Amino acid sequence: MTRSASPKLGAYSGLAALGLLAALVLRLPELVLLAAPFVLVAAVSALQVRAPRIEVEVELDRERALEGELLDVRIQFGPGDGAERVDVFLELPRGLEVEEGTNPSTLRLVEGERRLLPLRLRSTRWGAFRVGRIHLRTHDHFGMFRHEAVVDRRQPLKVYPTEQVVRTLLRPSETQVFSGNHVARQKGAGIEFADIRQFVAGDRVRHVNWRATARRGELWVNEQHAERNADVVIFLDVFAEARRGERSTLDPALRAAASLAARYLRQRDRVGFVSFGGTLNWLLPSTGARQLYRIVDAMLDTQIILSYAWRDLVVVPRRTLPPQALVLALTPLLDDRAVTALLDLRARGFDLVVIEISPLAFVVPKRGEMQDIAYRLWRLRRDAVRGRFERAGVPVAVWNDDSSLAVAVEEVDAFRRHARIARV
Amino acid sequence: MALALLGAIGVYSVVAGDRLVAAVAAIGGIGLFITALALVGRWATLLPWGFVGVGAAYAVFLALRTGTVDPRGPLVAAAFFAAAELSFWSIERRNWRSEGQVVVRRLALVASAGLATAIVGGLLLLVTSGRRIGIGQEAAGVAAAVLTLAVVASLARRSRDSAST
Numbered sequence: 001m002t003r004s005a006s007p008k009l010g011a012y013s014g015l016a017a018l019g020l021l022a023a024l025v026l027r028l029p030e031l032v033l034l035a036a037p038f039v040l041v042a043a044v045s046a047l048q049v050r051a052p053r054i055e056v057e058v059e060l061d062r063e064r065a066l067e068g069e070l071l072d073v074r075i076q077f078g079p080g081d082g083a084e085r086v087d088v089f090l091e092l093p094r095g096l097e098v099e100e101g102t103n104p105s106t107l108r109l110v111e112g113e114r115r116l117l118p119l120r121l122r123s124t125r126w127g128a129f130r131v132g133r134i135h136l137r138t139h140d141h142f143g144m145f146r147h148e149a150v151v152d153r154r155q156p157l158k159v160y161p162t163e164q165v166v167r168t169l170l171r172p173s174e175t176q177v178f179s180g181n182h183v184a185r186q187k188g189a190g191i192e193f194a195d196i197r198q199f200v201a202g203d204r205v206r207h208v209n210w211r212a213t214a215r216r217g218e219l220w221v222n223e224q225h226a227e228r229n230a231d232v233v234i235f236l237d238v239f240a241e242a243r244r245g246e247r248s249t250l251d252p253a254l255r256a257a258a259s260l261a262a263r264y265l266r267q268r269d270r271v272g273f274v275s276f277g278g279t280l281n282w283l284l285p286s287t288g289a290r291q292l293y294r295i296v297d298a299m300l301d302t303q304i305i306l307s308y309a310w311r312d313l314v315v316v317p318r319r320t321l322p323p324q325a326l327v328l329a330l331t332p333l334l335d336d337r338a339v340t341a342l343l344d345l346r347a348r349g350f351d352l353v354v355i356e357i358s359p360l361a362f363v364v365p366k367r368g369e370m371q372d373i374a375y376r377l378w379r380l381r382r383d384a385v386r387g388r389f390e391r392a393g394v395p396v397a398v399w400n401d402d403s404s405l406a407v408a409v410e411e412v413d414a415f416r417r418h419a420r421i422a423r424v
Numbered sequence: 425m426a427l428a429l430l431g432a433i434g435v436y437s438v439v440a441g442d443r444l445v446a447a448v449a450a451i452g453g454i455g456l457f458i459t460a461l462a463l464v465g466r467w468a469t470l471l472p473w474g475f476v477g478v479g480a481a482y483a484v485f486l487a488l489r490t491g492t493v494d495p496r497g498p499l500v501a502a503a504f505f506a507a508a509e510l511s512f513w514s515i516e517r518r519n520w521r522s523e524g525q526v527v528v529r530r531l532a533l534v535a536s537a538g539l540a541t542a543i544v545g546g547l548l549l550l551v552t553s554g555r556r557i558g559i560g561q562e563a564a565g566v567a568a569a570v571l572t573l574a575v576v577a578s579l580a581r582r583s584r585d586s587a588s589t
Contacts, residue, residue: 006468006512007468007469008468008512011468011471011472011475011508011512012508014472015472015475015476015479015508018476018479019479022479022483026483026486026487028483028486028487029493029497029548029549029552030482030486030493030494030497030500030501030549031479031482031483031486032548033497033498033500033501033541033545033548033549034479034482034497034500034501034504036501036541036544036545037501037505037537037540037541038505038508041537084526084529085522085526085530087518102520102521103520104520105520105521105522105523106518106520106521106522106523106526107522107523107525107526108523108525108526108529141533142509142533143512143513143516
């Protein structure tokens with residue numbers, strides 16, 4: 001522990017010295033009485049000063065939590081030396097707030113006794129945190145000396161983003177070869193009726209279409225569309241974000257990404273993840289609950305890193321973007337590099353959908369004629385970017401904090417229903 | 425509370441004295457003003473100067489006073505010490521609430537220290553009053569005072585150093 005003297009010690013010493021000098025010079029015994037307690041307190045404190053031995057442990061009630069959930073932290077003091085006053089401060093990262101309890105707090109430790117300091121935290125933001133760094137400061141009885149120490153008992157805590165409600169999912173235009181929940185264009189074993197054809201040896205009797213057979217006088221059988229899975233790639237644009245206080249466009253983007261990944265994985269699709277920005281992060285498409293955890297864990301490490309380097313799709317590993325995959329891009333459309341990369345994806349024939357995380361709620365236009373014109377030009381420029389995507393046959397749905405993700409997905413679905421093939 | 429105690433000492437110095445009352449009041453007033461300023465601004469370095477001012481007013485009052493020692497000296501010393509403790513407590517940069525037990529114990533400590541100052545001071549005055557002091561005793565007193573000051577000075581030097589244990 002690091003020991004330091006408080007300003008009080010110097011002040012008391014000075015007052016005592018001055019009082020005694022004045023008593024000597026003026027021959028006033030009353031001034032000795034005035035100075036005596038200051039001398040005594042300073043001397044006794046200096047003689048008794050020692051570094052206390054404090055054992056402290058931190059316990060988290062769990063390692064994983066959802067955004068907005070409560071979690072309990074227990075700061076346990078072992079049976080060490082006592083301390084008259086101990087200031088305890090648990091360092092909390094941004095995204096965790098104290099819901100119940102006091103942090104920092106001042107308490108008294110009795111020698112040889114255990115002491116528990118419970119805190120209830122609320123996770124206000126997703127992220128991967130390490131909680132348990134404690135700052136301790138002990139004071140003696142008169143607060144003349146203090147001892148400070150930092151105890152590192154950090155433990156990992158992962159706060160996952162909350163899931164957004166998505167009623168229907170976007171259907172990919174092309175499916176893959178494995179069985180899944182999407183009705184494929186190809187004929188095969190399935191439920192959805194596709195066509196009828198003449199019976200051939202090996203066809204099962206249950207597939208015979210008796211009405212067609214009776215009308216034509218020969219055996220005809222039903223054909224079904226195969227039910228296949230799809231490859232979905234969540235493409236997260238992390239070049240830039242619009243931020244206002246604690247909120248930024250990255251937060252809803254991550255929530256949407258986690259929700260969409262969970263929903264697609266639940267229906268046996270292969271889901272991959274690309275975080276494209278100042279740093280590149282990717283996960284190859286795969287299925288199952290483990291993939292969901294992998295994706296969410298990868299998302300937790302996502303952050304906006306300012307970079308002026310030009311990046312295009314060349315840096316993305318080819319296996320990350322399998323052919324005929326549905327690419328769901330979540331972007332605030334703030335950086336030209338992301339826009340160019342997405343248009344490049346479309347030009348390469350990927351089935352691309354853009355969900356724009358609207359930055360308008362995070363931007364406050366400044367007052368003034370020029371500022372107003374600049375703001376309007378910026379918005380027009382954003383409309384123009386949106387137009388470029390639409391001309392390339394890419395649906396762009398604008399998602400605000402006010403509306404639900406389901407609305408944005410429905411908007412894209414409607415666009416795709418009425419869209420025609422575009423040549424780019 | 426600290427200001428009230430210091431104010432009481434200042435008022436006592438003015439009311440109980442009969443010579444140069446305006447000067448005593450002015451010195452005490454300056455001391456109180458400096459203390460109030462230090463408390464509001466939370467300046468620990470300024471705070472002792474306020475106490476020096478109030479103490480100086482009391483010293484001037486004592487110096488101008490005729491007769492025996494001030495019988496209320498121990499009470500003044502107790503109030504002065506309690507005021508110092510409370511002042512330094514109030515300028516601590518702590519914007520969170522302490523445990524109730526900690527606050528109660530600290531208040532009890534300040535009160536008992538003040539009480540002890542008053543009792544011990546009263547006893548000391550009782551023992552020393554009416555005694556004739558020879559030159560040898562006076563020399564011993566000066567030596568003791570110098571020794572005390574040396575100890576205080578060494579403590580003050582130590583207070584500037586920080587040690588890792």
